Amino acid sequence: MAFVDLRNVSLTYRLGKESTHALADATLGIDKGEFIAVVGPSGCGKSTIMKLVTGLLPATGGEVRVGGELVRAPIKGVGMAFQNPTLMPWRTTLDNILLPMEVVEPHKRRFRRHRAEYVEQAMKLLGTVGLADFALRYPWQLSGGMQQRSNLCRALIHGPELLMLDEPFGALDAFTREELWGVMQALWLDKRFTGVLVTHDLREAVYLADTVYVMSRRPGRIVLSRKIDIARPRTLATTFEPHFVEIVHELRDRIHLEHAA
Amino acid sequence: MNRELRREILRYAMPWLVVAGLLIVWEAACIVFDLPEIVLPRPTKVFIVFWQRLDILLAFCWQTLWTTLIGFVIAIAGGLLLGLAIGASPFVYSGLYPLLIAFNAVPKVALVPILMIWVGVGALPAVITAFVISFFPIVVNVATGLATIEPEMRDVLRSLGATDTEILTKVGIPRAMPYLFASLKVAITLSFIGSVISETVGGNRGIGFLMLSAGARNDAPTTFAGLFAIAVMGVAMYAICALVEKRMTRWAFRGQIVS
Numbered sequence: 462m463a464f465v466d467l468r469n470v471s472l473t474y475r476l477g478k479e480s481t482h483a484l485a486d487a488t489l490g491i492d493k494g495e496f497i498a499v500v501g502p503s504g505c506g507k508s509t510i511m512k513l514v515t516g517l518l519p520a521t522g523g524e525v526r527v528g529g530e531l532v533r534a535p536i537k538g539v540g541m542a543f544q545n546p547t548l549m550p551w552r553t554t555l556d557n558i559l560l561p562m563e564v565v566e567p568h569k570r571r572f573r574r575h576r577a578e579y580v581e582q583a584m585k586l587l588g589t590v591g592l593a594d595f596a597l598r599y600p601w602q603l604s605g606g607m608q609q610r611s612n613l614c615r616a617l618i619h620g621p622e623l624l625m626l627d628e629p630f631g632a633l634d635a636f637t638r639e640e641l642w643g644v645m646q647a648l649w650l651d652k653r654f655t656g657v658l659v660t661h662d663l664r665e666a667v668y669l670a671d672t673v674y675v676m677s678r679r680p681g682r683i684v685l686s687r688k689i690d691i692a693r694p695r696t697l698a699t700t701f702e703p704h705f706v707e708i709v710h711e712l713r714d715r716i717h718l719e720h721a722a
Numbered sequence: 723m724n725r726e727l728r729r730e731i732l733r734y735a736m737p738w739l740v741v742a743g744l745l746i747v748w749e750a751a752c753i754v755f756d757l758p759e760i761v762l763p764r765p766t767k768v769f770i771v772f773w774q775r776l777d778i779l780l781a782f783c784w785q786t787l788w789t790t791l792i793g794f795v796i797a798i799a800g801g802l803l804l805g806l807a808i809g810a811s812p813f814v815y816s817g818l819y820p821l822l823i824a825f826n827a828v829p830k831v832a833l834v835p836i837l838m839i840w841v842g843v844g845a846l847p848a849v850i851t852a853f854v855i856s857f858f859p860i861v862v863n864v865a866t867g868l869a870t871i872e873p874e875m876r877d878v879l880r881s882l883g884a885t886d887t888e889i890l891t892k893v894g895i896p897r898a899m900p901y902l903f904a905s906l907k908v909a910i911t912l913s914f915i916g917s918v919i920s921e922t923v924g925g926n927r928g929i930g931f932l933m934l935s936a937g938a939r940n941d942a943p944t945t946f947a948g949l950f951a952i953a954v955m956g957v958a959m960y961a962i963c964a965l966v967e968k969r970m971t972r973w974a975f976r977g978q979i980v981s
Contacts, residue, residue, distance in 0.1 A: 515881045537883030543874040551896045551973045560892065564884045599973060615878075625881070 462529060463490030464655050465514055465623070470523035471680075472509055483509045485680035486523070491672075493622070496649055496656035498666035500712060501676030502719050507659040509681070511625045514657060515539050527623065538565050540616035540624040540654070544631040546608040548600035554611050555596040558583045561619040568619060586614045589651075590644050606637035610644065617648060626658045630665065639697055642668050646694055663709045663716075668695055675712055678719045685715045763943040768950065771943040778932070783951050786917055786928040789845050790959075793852025794913040801857050801909075802902060805864025809898065810890055815865070826858040830916060834923040848920040848928060855916035856909035863905035867898030900974035903967035910959045918952060 472484040484506040491497050499507050512518040513525055516532040525532040540561075548557045562568040562579050572579060587593050590610040600608055609629060616624055626645075630638040642665060649656060649669075660666050666673045667689055675685035691705060699705055745765045751757070752764040759767065772779060807814045830851055837847040871893055879889050921930025929948045936944035968975060 512877075515877075517877055517880060535880045535883070537881075539881040541878045541881045543878075545872065545874050547872055547875045547878060549875075549893065549896065551899075551971075561882050563892065564879065564882045564888055566883070601973070619882075 462526070464493040464495075464528060465491040465657070466524075466526040467510075467513070468524045468526075470513060470520045470525055472506070472513060472518065473521045482680035484513070485682050487681065487683055488523075489674060489683055489686070491655055491657065493655055494653045495671050496658070496669060497672045497674060498658040498660055498670035499674045499676060500660060500663060500666050500716065501681060502678050502716060503661065505676045505679055505719075506681030507661075507676060508627055511541075511627055511657060511659055514623075515541070515625055536623075538619060538621055540619070540621035542609075542612045542616040542624075542626050542629045544628040546600070546605075546612040548608060548611055548615070550599060550601055553597050553599055554587070554592065554603065555580065555583055557600060557611060558587065558614045558618050560615060565619045583614070583618055586618055587611075589648070590614060605633055606641065609633060609637075609641060613641075613645065613648065617652065617654070620652070620654075622654060624654045624656045626656065626660075628660055629658075630662070631660070638662075638665070643696070645669060650694060663712050664700055667691075667705060667708050667712070668700060673708075673712060675715045684719070685712070687712065760940050760942050763946055767943050768946045772947040772950065775944060775947065779929075779947060779951055782927060782929050782932045782948075783955060785845070786848075786914070786921065786930065786952070787955055789848035789920075789928065790852050790910075790913045790917040790955075793849045793916060794856055794910055796849075796853045797856040797860055797909060797913065798902075798906070800853070801860025801905075802864055805861040805898070805902075806868065806890070806895070808861065809865035809868025810886070810894065822858065822861065825854075830855045831919050831923065834920050837920070838924045843924050843926055845927070847924060848917040848930075851920040852913040852916035855919075856913040859905045859908045859912065860902065863901040864898045867901030868894045871897055900967075900971040903963070903971055906963045906967065907960055910963050911956055914952060914956050914959070 467487050467489050470484065470487045471482075474481040474483055487510065489497075499510055501507055509518065513520050514527065514532070516525070516535040519533065527536055530536075548554070549560070552560070559572075559579060562572050568579070584593060584596060587596055590613065592607060592610055592614070595603060595607060600611065603611065609632075612629065616626075630641050633641065646669060656669075658666065658669055670689055673685075673687045673689060674683050675687070676682065677684045687708065689708060691699060691702075691708075748762075749765050752762060763771075804818070808818060809815075833854065834847055834851055837850055841847055841850070868890075871889075875893055876889060879893065884892070917928065918930035921928035922934050925931040929952050933945045933948040936942075936948065
């Protein structure tokens with residue numbers, strides 16, 4: 462069975478008398494170490510999938526399993542990064558990145574006594590994303606791109622099996638965004654976690670993912686699953702190759718179909 | 723001296739210049755319009771009286787100051803605890819919030835006679851009034867700080883497996899601190915109002931009592947001296963609170979540090 466397994470999952474939000482059918486009948490499997498992307502028209506319930514997989518929202522119908530276990534409550538130790546970097550302004554970048562170590566077992570128990578060891582680990586990770594010199598700065602002293610790098614570091618420091626990314630590069634300028642695709646890919650090639658990326662940038666999805674899922678308009682269903690058969694590591698040059706462009710067009714056409722309907 | 727520096731000095735001197743100007747205008751108006759002292763004493767007269775009665779003024783200032791501060795400190799402790807409880811739990815919020823608003827709507831001066839029945843005249847009603855009047859803004863601010871945690875931040879922590887207590891200590895409390903310190907500036911001023919009201923209605927010591935009794939003797943300069951004393955204490959305490967705020971939550975003033 463797949464590492465993350467969604468079977469006929471649906472979700473209805475209820476707010477007073479109004480109910481919103483956000484997700485209908487989603488079925489998909491993500492293998493261990495696979496990196497998938499979910500794309501679709503805005504408001505189609507892409508982010509809902511993330512919340513369902515991590516157990517932050519209970520599904521109204523169907524089954525969500527992670528690592529064979531039925532998800533009923535928030536599952537522990539997942540890495541998460543959002544469009545908003547949500548770094549704590551009262552902590553330095555380094556202390557922000559160490560946050561998961563203070564919360565996740567077994568690090569939590571060891572943290573106080575083995576702080577130096579964890580700091581070294583965090584510094585190494587910061588080094589790989591080019592932030593070693595900024596460890597002691599506060600988040601608000603960093604640029605948007607740097608904040609998002611720190612955010613990725615915080616999501617990965619505790620070596621999660623599952624990384625959830627909700628439009629993490631959405632608020633960045635195009636150059637920084639493309640640069641961070643490379644950073645993200647390098648991190649994934651190094652650590653091979655299972656990744657779920659929610660995005661509305663099709664090039665980003667194709668660049669980073671092994672499989673791209675296209676969702677329909679609300680209530681969201683999965684209408685296309687596309688394996689990305691492009692060798693890694695992919696580079697920016699790859700994004701201009703005909704095959705890459707062809708896949709992007711194929712995905713775009715499918716989404717346009719949704720908008721037209 | 724260059725222009726930049728002169729402007730800078732002027733900027734710092736401005737508050738003092740304005741106060742001095744106001745006093746001069748006041749003094750001049752008293753002389754020109756020949757106002758009777760019982761209506762509006764001249765500032766110089768007030769300062770002379772201030773100096774003559776320094777011993778009793780200082781003693782009564784001290785009385786007002788310590789009752790205010792004790793009430794204020796209790797308000798910080800109580801307000802922080804209740805604010806955290808209200809901000810962290812929707813049940814405590816829905817249960818206590820309406821009651822708090824109703825309580826805050828009661829004019830505190832109406833409480834003093836009741837307090838006097840319960841605890842008598844003197845320092846205790848002043849402490850209690852200072853506490854009840856400054857308690858509310860602290861509660862509201864701390865609760866607001868907790869309630870405005872970004873949902874994404876909460877999601878990040880929950881998906882790491884953090885407990886509610888961990889979310890409170892790692893995010894909630896640090897995040898509520900700037901709100902707490904901001905409320906202290908309001909609360910300390912209110913505390914003074916509380917203790918002085920209490921001294922005025924039913925006290926036997928303190929600046930409020932001094933002003934009331936001086937007023938009853940038609941001794942306007944002493945009343946004004948008391949007024950000045952309260953104003954000075956109020957400004958000093960406000961300045962201390964503002965300083966503590968800046969020290970404790972530098973990150974919340976980031977714009978100023980960067981620039």
